Amino acid sequence: MDSPALGFSVSTAAMQPASTGLSFHQLYRRRQRVTALNLSYLCLQATISPRIGNLSFLVLLDLSNNSFSGFLPHEIRSLRRLRILRLSFNKLEGRIPPSIHQCRELRRVYLRGNYLTGAIPSSFRNMSSLELLNLEGNSLSGPVALGIFNISSLIVIALTDNHLSGNLPTNLYSHCPNLQGLYLSSNEFSGQLPSQLNLSCRELVILSLSYNKFNGSIAEGFGSLEKLEVLHLGGRRHSNNITGNIPTTISNLSRLQEPFHSRNHIKGSIPNSELSCPNLELLLAAGNSLSGHIPYYLSNCFKLIYLDFSANLFSGPIPKCFGTLEDLQVLSLDGNKLTGKSGDQVLSFLSTLSNCRFLERLTMSFNPLNIIIPDSVGNFSASLKTIDASQSQLKGHIPMGISSLKGLTFLDLSNNNLSGSIPSTLGGIEGLQRLYLRDNKLEGIIPDDLCQLRNLGELFLSNNKISGSIPNC
Template sequence: MSYNVLTGSLPSSLFNLSSLCTFSVHKNYLSGSFLDVDLCHSWPRLQFLSLTDNKFTGQLPYLSNCTELVILSLSQNKFVGKIPVDIGNFKNLEELYLDFNGLTGTIPPTIGNLSSLKSLGLTQNNVKGSIPRDLGRLSRLVKFLIRRNGLSGPVPPEIFNISSLQVIEASDNALSGKFPSSSAVRLPSIEFISFANNKITGHVPSYFANFTKLHSFQVKNNSLYGPIPKNFGSLNLLETLHLGGNQLTGDPGVPTLDFLSSLFNCPFLKELVLSENPLNGTIPNSFGNSSSPLQLFCIDKCQIKGHIPKGIGSLKSLTRLCWANNNLSGNIPESIGGLERLQRLYLGNNSLEGCIPDELCLLRNLGELSLQNNKISESIPNCIGNLNLLQKVFLSSNRLTSSVPLGLWDLENLLFLDLSINSFYGNLPPSLSKLNAIQEIDLSQNQFTGNIPSTIGSLQTLSSLNLSQNFFTGSVPQTFGDQLKGLELLDLSFNNLSGAIPNSLEKLKFLNYLNLSFNYLSGEVPSGGRFVNFNAQSFLENKALCGRRDHCINTDSHSPLLYVDKVWKRKRGKTPSSVEQLTTVEHIVISYQELRRATNDFCESNLLGVGSFGSVYKGILSNGTTIAVKVLKLEMEGAVKSFDAECKVWRTIRHRNLVKVITTCSSPEVSALVLQYMSNGSLEKWLYSHNYCLSILQRVSMLIDIASALEYLHHGQAEAVVHCDVKPGNILLDEDMVAHVADFGLAKNLAKNKEETQTRTIGTLGYVAPEYGSAGKVSKKGDVYSFGIMLLEIMARKKPTDEMFAGEVTLRQWINVSIPDNVLEVVDAGLLSIEEGRDMNATESILVSILEIGLTCSEEVAEDRMDIKDVVPKLKKIKLALQH
């Protein structure tokens, strides 16, 4: 019954088939649980059971008496709970697959009793703890699959001594320790090894080169160090070698990375990824012979220096060359034209000089050309129009001159074009209308002249157009508003444009950023559509331009000129290298493509968390700045409203205890906030960590940080901001454990002198003030209530939604009846254990003082609650007492 569309639960009549030996219903839509079912009693002869890829829930089926079971596959369901200890009773079991469920707990050591087991699959669950040494007794094990769990500790050396093992897939865990010594390793049959995305340290042992059947070795993103072994080149079956994201080097004192010459001799090597290692050397000129099957060659961010070897052209099968973010110098060799199958060429952020060779036009399969931030001069080859598969061209920040070849405007598949910060000149031709797939165009900081072609208006897929800092004349084309329906960014500043701003621009309902400053525009600024969101910064230094109430834009004020001076210096200077620098200028533009690159195309391994309206990813910009990218699920009801609310708040606020927003990015595919990265994650994660306990002083310090942020929101500006969703999950911690308030998706602005407003949206259950639910009232007092509940949670390490708080008993009531006499019974027991050296009477007194603040803040009646500005000094006084 596989590959059908069966739904519902299994019929009870099935459990009467006592002679059943095989039962398979994988790839259906079956659901239900097995809580009251003993499958072994119903099917005592069962040998093969597959419930794979359905929607079964609850605990794993009770199977301990199925003594004849040979194959058990329960993967891709929604099973929860622990792996039962008695699973070790299946003496005949050969294949056990529990992958892609929600299983928790640890790997039971009793699995080591399954003497016939050949395949063990636990991929993508929530299993934690260490790998039991008992698994080393599985002498017939062929496949060991534990990827994407929370496993920690060193890998037992016994695992490396199972001679039958062919596959070890242990990536995406928290495994640590070093690889065992060669005397403890015996893996003659091994074909696939992956420990990627763990915490393994030490050297990469040279004995891996003895595994003659090995075809894939992946240990990227660990803490490995030392030289990369030269003898890996002897692995005649090796196809994939991923060592990126470590601290690996070449041989000490040897400038040439000689191990590469050895690897190029592997006759089947297709993928070589060494990115983000401090290799700090030059690439040898020898790349093996022209029959090399190498397809992916990535050494970006490796401190590579010297020239690109002329022998590069011998890699005829190469499809992706990633050598960006290094110290490469010299010219791009003409031999690069030999890479006839190349699809992506990444050489950006180096010190390459000379011209772009005409031989580049021989790369007929090229889809992405990335040469930005080099010293490349002269012109773009006229033959570039021959590369009709090009989708992305990034040539910004070079020394390119002359006019843009007409062939470039004929590339009908082009999606992204960035020629900014060069010295291109001449007019833009009407023929650029052939770019009918284009999404982003950046020609800023060049010397283009003439009128802006009205045919740009026909580029209906265009979301971002930056023509700033050129010498364009004439008017802003009317067609922009009539036809560019998806336009989100329009920057025409620092040109010689004249005439009126077309009223048609009011039709651009997705326009989030507009800059028409420093031109010769005249007439009245449109007042409809998105123009209601644009302030004077969008229209500075246009002598005859007037505002919406017949007041001309102030062009004599010193402050706008100062602002523009900062922008100009930033654009002409170096790229900022930190979040602090990024946020000093208001309108930083980071494209959707840059966010994709920064997050590795929003890869799951970069996922930091998931919320109601979207997901947050870690990313690294091309200048090395680490960021967090909050991507909204636009299909979710309320997501757009949440995004708009956050943007509205971030436009006006700035405080040391608020997460800094670098910029926003909005396109038809995605809306995103680019945020300051908080390396220590959320307060919720730390509160409920099994590995760490926050001290009283740490908790009080964080509460001061949070209260200070709320005080600023409530009292620090003309219009108060109410957060509406204060909880530990929305408190993020930086590298110094300083707390920052985040997530303003539900925030509301209160009009001046207004104490409350109405809303249909509410915050998180357990933290929401009573008046929210009863009357939909949003006020500063509501935030104070949430803060009070959170304070109690922080000190008690109990969520307000904990199952113990049922019926009339709440977290607040539980604590209220316990102080002052029984305060030690309600605070976090772990907190008390780390405060043992402190005077207990004094500690009790301090704890009571802290909890009383939480109780007062969370009073049922809003008027009885403290004001947040009174909370801060009280907490600071408590902190002072803790420090003495």
């Protein structure tokens, strides 16, 4: 296989999984000025020879996505012209050689997805040309040398999914004016969130701090990050311990696509200042102590796909504005204090959701809604798979039109005040796997039509007023 761009030729046989065939020593003895060595995605199983240091003209070394094992040799320090080092997704172990800083021309370092241990060498701070440092998915531990955050050329720092600890400096971004991505999630960092956010970090696009042990509040300065698109401070499981209110300046972030603050202790209401969020796609704030009404101006977020306000203290009626979010796929409002409008017998917001043609999941359980399910529920998205409205004080009959939701696999209307009979049309939802109607006031017989639900795995009808025989399916 000829590779003129790499400055050498190597046979196909040499690319077999058990051997690299052409050793680094052989390349050196050919006296060719090899400037780029790309052996990525070749299923190679080997160790990296110390003789790699003899390829002193290398600018690019890419051995990623193989099965290289053993230690990263210290001789790599001899690659003084090296600019790009790609060793991700191998089986390298041990420590990162502190002498790597002698590769002073290094711009990009990719060591993601290995078994590297120990601390991140403090000598990285001497690599004044470094633009990208990706050490994600290893077992690195200990504090990060603060000098790394003083490298003004850095564009991306990616340290996610390690065991790194310690506090971050409050002026974390002051010396990284070009920083666009900071990925520190899934570590053991602690202390206060960085608070000194100003024009010095105006290039920041992605800030990911989820699944650590940070505390404190979200600083007003976050509102100055005008290019910020992704802000991850929480997660779907226990994450940080962020407290306080959401600052009003957050409304300045017009490019924001993914604010992710779930499972913290953020309180207060969503800022009253109208949010301009034309690019917002995910709004995840579950498991906090947010209160007040859900603001109507969320209709401005017309690209919204996923909205999760579950497990908070929101109150008042669910706004009709959700019906204008035509791209909405997930709406989770369960575990709040939301109600229907006073005197409104039909849950009007549900009627508007028929405009959300891509809706797949709707959860509104554990709210004192005290309303009737409208017949228009049958006009919901054909993509709808989950409806969970358990323990929400629903009343009236289960509408016959619900059978139009042919894609439904999960329906939970348990622990409500529903009355009347079980609609025979439920048997037409052929993909239904879970049907929960227990703890209501349903009466009459179990319709034979339910025998058509060939995929049904669970059917709960207990604590109703149902009579007659069980269908012989």
